[in-house]
Amino acid sequence: MLNRRLLIAGALAAPAVAARANTWPQRPIRFVVPLAAGGGVDMMARILAEQLDKALGQPVVVENLVGAGGTIAAANVSRSDPDGYVFIFQSVSSAVINALTYKNLSYDPVGGFAAVSLFARFPLVMATYPDLPAADLKSLIETLKAEPTKYSYGSSGVGTVTHVAGELFNSLTGAKLVHVPYRGNSAVLNDLLTGRVAFTFDGIAPLLPHIQAGKLRALGVTTAERSPALKDVPAMKEIIPGYELPFWTGLYAPARTPSEIITRVSAEVAKIAANPAVSSRLASLGVEAVGMPAELFDAYWRQQLDYYRAIVGQSNISLGQ
Known part of the structure; x- marks a missing residue:
């Protein structure tokens, strides 16, 4: 009886999920950047936001929310409603290093987010x-x-x-x-x-x-x-054997954001990264446009957590609050 009820509930929910995917977005989208305006990460975020604005048919509003190494912005987004109207454009700093170095964060730096797409890599x-x-x-x-x-x-x-x-x-x-x-x-x-x-x-x-x-x-x-x-x-x-520090940026949403919205945004980011005008613009800045499906980006993110964990340990970095 329980399995039958679950099947019926799933069948009833499917049309609602499809409808939500078809109607989203219906209002402006908040695009949080955890660094000050004018830096390299901010420049990439604005390039992506400008293109997503066109692709999604709604304003994508960049908000620079700075402080505490990016943890203020990350905490804000992780606590936001997972409704597809807020995203955070993170770099290695806030997406990886904060998870390894801050011991008493007020949010979960890994479990609090859903990976959407890798956007760019550069030195x-x-x-x-x-x-x-x-x-x-x-x-x-x-x-x-x-x-x-x-x-x-x-x-x-x-x-x-x-x-x-x-x-x-x-x-x-x-x-x-x-x-x-x-x-x-x-x-x-x-x-x-x-x-x-x-x-x-x-x-x-x-x-x-x-x-x-x-x-x-x-x-x-x-x-x-x-x-x-x-x-x-x-x-x-x-010159310095062993010195290698990969740097990248990617888009995240609050955990529990509907998967169909994440899939759609991830697909749009991939199209944007493959756009010759965008990739050329980024290349002129020394940046490689990537774009990556959400599930692959999630796996890459976790691999990077392991990679940086070794570097942080090697460097004796202690940045916990």
Whole structure:
């Protein structure tokens, strides 16, 4: 009798599910970015939001909700109604590193979200201002060992991937760069350009114009291979064995968001990533457009949690609240 009731309930629910998929969305969609406006992650989020706006026929409104390394935004979204009208555009920082380093979060950084689609992959760049007395990464390491704690690096916040990048550098080279956390990448860039901090790790997009203008010097990229956008800049692992830090961005929804909505949005993101105009625009910024079905992105996300867990442990990073 119970099985029959379940079958009847499922049959009655099926038309409602189909109707919901066909009628959604009916109002603007909130698109949360856990970083300040103007940085590389924000730029990618706005490119995706602009295209989703067209694809879904409703405004996709970007909201920059900053603070506490992305945990404020993530907590906000994880507690939102899972109705398909709120998403969060996360990077490795908030989707992976926060789950590994913050011990007393007020939300579940893994179970609180449903993976929708991987959007982009790209390297971070280790950049410095040109007046620093080191022409390349090898000579820089020698300089840092000769003058420990003299130089600082800025990150976009405690617990972000740019923080981890600096601590991994310290761990593998024996350097003692002093960490200076900021509230977002734009503030770091402003101080880097004026020499208030010596280094930063950031995506290619916000740094490239300044590198091309000679206002910043690129020393290395964090991917295993060199970037097509910076062909003359070595992969850091060429100089520092074991240094590899994959960086990516992806779209998430609150847990229990209807699967048919997640499937639809994931399919739209894949179309957007495959659009030559979008992929070319991202490539010009040193970013590879990806797009990935939700179930594959979920598996990739969990693999990355394991990968970064080893890096965080190797670097002795403790960022718990």
